[in-house]
Amino acid sequence: MFSRSVIATARRAAVAQGFKPVVARRAFSASVVARGGHSHHHEPEVTGPGTLKPLSEIKVASDLVGPGAQPGTVPTDLEQATGLERLEILGKMEGIDVFNMKPLDASRLGTMEDPIIALSAGEEHYVGCTGFPADSHVTMWLTLSRSRPIERCTECGNVIKMEYIGAEDAHSDAPEDPKTMADFVKKEYWYN
Template identity: 85%
Template sequence: MFSRSVIAAARRAAVAPTFRPVARRAFSASVVARGGGGKHHAESHETGPGSLKPLSEIKSPSDLFGPGAQPGTVPTDLEQATGLERLEILGKMEGVDIFDMKPLDASRMGTMENPIIAKGYGEEHYVGCTGFPADSHVTMWLTLSRERPLERCTECGNVIKMEYVGPEDAHSDAQPDAKTMADFVKPEYYYN
């Protein structure tokens, strides 16, 4: 007798709702009911501060502020991005790879006479060498700078040179390089 009443109670509990729904209508219907469903909200910011500018019109860091979202809406990446992230998004919209993320030339091994060229926009540039042929050793990170543009991988001997392509009037606010064993090499052994 006891087992039958437990089974009957379990069946009733499985069918009966034990919670009250929080929203009685779908969230998509809420947007339409408020009157915001038809117009794309980014269109209203085109003339205000932080408006969508083409990449060619960006001249200063103040041009890299997003317009933000309309009150009560969730901003898109384009609306809320600022600084370098916004510059990257605007570049991708125009088909420009701002940070030049394609891999370096791995079809040959760089030598002192003919190094692999890595373009750099700042005072320092970090390059990972995976060897020659590619992926023949773990990634060895090399630090290239304007003062020391050539580096040789200690694992495979591959030589990489930084070619500075940034603005010519940029001042150097980088810290001086820390002393390493390379600083104690005789000058006649320096590479030029």
């Protein structure tokens, strides 16, 4: 995911630690290892400092820290993943798409009376509209937020509405939306 190469990152880390930088003579690589013949739906045995918790028991950030690999072994994704990556893996193990990566409904054009719904657990949600029918124009990015849940595509007129499904107090410290031309429209012209 990162644009930096492994070698450049390793050099920076070595210099930061006070070591003489050394260029690697071979490429870094890892291989996938099947352990114990378990299918991906069974919970693997995890030993070490971290524990494997089901998705329903994740409450604080420290619950999303993996145990790491046993000495002398290459860690699996589950053992080394932390944060949002670990949350996504735990969700997939239980058959839940945590980030809801399915495309939005493109079978119709959203209207103000019947908008296309985009579920969001965050304060803001970015949606790409490609038109109706799908792919009829270049992707137009719309920014939806809790304070401005409805947006209309300027290219095709498709209306998308954000439906917030997160905790009510989760984003109480979120910054105020920046001012746009919509803030200067008289209240009697607002859509209710």
